[in-house]
Amino acid sequence: MLISSSALRPSGRHRKTRPVPAPLRRAAVLAVAVPVAGTILAAPSAFAADKVVSKTAATVLDPAEQQIADNLNTRSQDTRLGSTLSGVVIDAASDKQVWGHDATTALMPASNTKLGTATAALTVLGPDHRFTTKAVYGDGTLTLVGGGDRTLTTEDLTEMAKTAVAGLKNAGLTSVQVHVDDSLFPEPTLATGWNDGYYPDSIAPVRALVVDGDHVTDTALDAGQVFAKALTDQGVTVTGDVTHGVVGTGDVPVAVHQSDPLSTIVKQMLKVSDNDIAETLLRMTALGAGRSATFEDGTAVVREVLGRYGISLDNYEIHDGSGLSRANRIPAQTIADILDLAADPRHAQTLKYIIDGLPVAGEAGSTLGPEWGRFDTADSQCAVGKVKAKTGTLTGAIALSGLTKAQDGQWKIFSFIENNSTAAPADIKDALDGLAATVNGCWA
CATH class of the missing domain: 3.50.80.20 (D-Ala-D-Ala carboxypeptidase C, peptidase S13)
Known part of the structure; x- marks a missing residue:
């Protein structure tokens, strides 16, 4: 059964402190949101964590996480993925890294770039903004x-x-x-x-x-x-x-x-990966921050917003809002950190619409729908309805980044970015779908 469009409402997490962005043009107040029940799988709670995880404990993987790491170590060597892969899996509640492979290596991210665009637009303009x-x-x-x-x-x-x-x-x-x-x-x-x-x-x-x-x-x-x-x-x-x-x-x-409100437009942009909306939002965000409506000023504002949230901008290079630029370079770690930020309940009032807008595995009408041949192989069919993720596709670059609840009952955030594989694009996507199913644990 597919998850609803209003799926994820994180609750109960204890997390490391992130700085809150100072006002740009408007007085952007990023209030702590009251946790709201509801998850991708309609389970009782999401991102549940009863206590702060210590630094020592955060390095210890539970058996389900160790299984994820072991399986990903093997499956990331899939020849369909070629030799250039940046990938990471983190536990959403503790932020500990469950698995990583060249996680800080910057690769061409394709439409995963839109996650930063959405973050900046919602922060600067506000989710209720209308054009x-x-x-x-x-x-x-x-x-x-x-x-x-x-x-x-x-x-x-x-x-x-x-x-x-x-x-x-x-x-x-x-x-x-x-x-x-x-x-x-x-x-x-x-x-x-x-x-x-x-x-x-x-x-x-x-x-x-x-x-x-x-x-x-x-x-x-x-x-x-x-x-x-x-x-x-x-x-x-x-x-x-x-x-x-x-x-x-x-x-x-x-x-x-x-x-419609910006919150609705952001969800539409992410669900179908609309390049035109992304580039328009980049310009409107620049204007909202008191700058000119250009690629240069728009991307500068995205960097400023992410930096003020505490997202590392090491090896982060963008030239547009949609991800069409072949000069863009973003590490999987940065993409995962942006998703981790969007799923943080403290920023739910502003950023929850990013999580709501992520395509659902098997959701018709989205970029993870059956019409695109996604999550339809023996390795990944088990994850239909259990994974939310942003797709990304350019010639020579395919990405999949999102979240799923693993076998230990904890939410995991993942990002996989592949560049320069010589395999057919459909085969690369099947391999990435299999990696997402591995994180979920259904392909054990």
């Missing part, structure tokens, strides 16, 4: 203004058009020009480690205005054209072509749409 799209009127022109909502739909624009048309008609106006203003972000550029081949399939040029997730060169004009059609359908004549423009100082708002 606003506006329509403003001035001097015969209706301007659609992008506010960084990568989830805007045709239905949303249609509702905005209805509201705008009602106001226009009340003012006796029956025709307008339509402009789009996406000046919140600078003109799109390629990140370090990107190439033109990413457009339009892997990602669209990053703009502040887009509708239906369309992958076109100018998503702002595309959205403006959808908006213009909706205005026409409501009986207002649109004159001329939709063009770029900038809102005038005297323009009057006539319609507004607000997105």
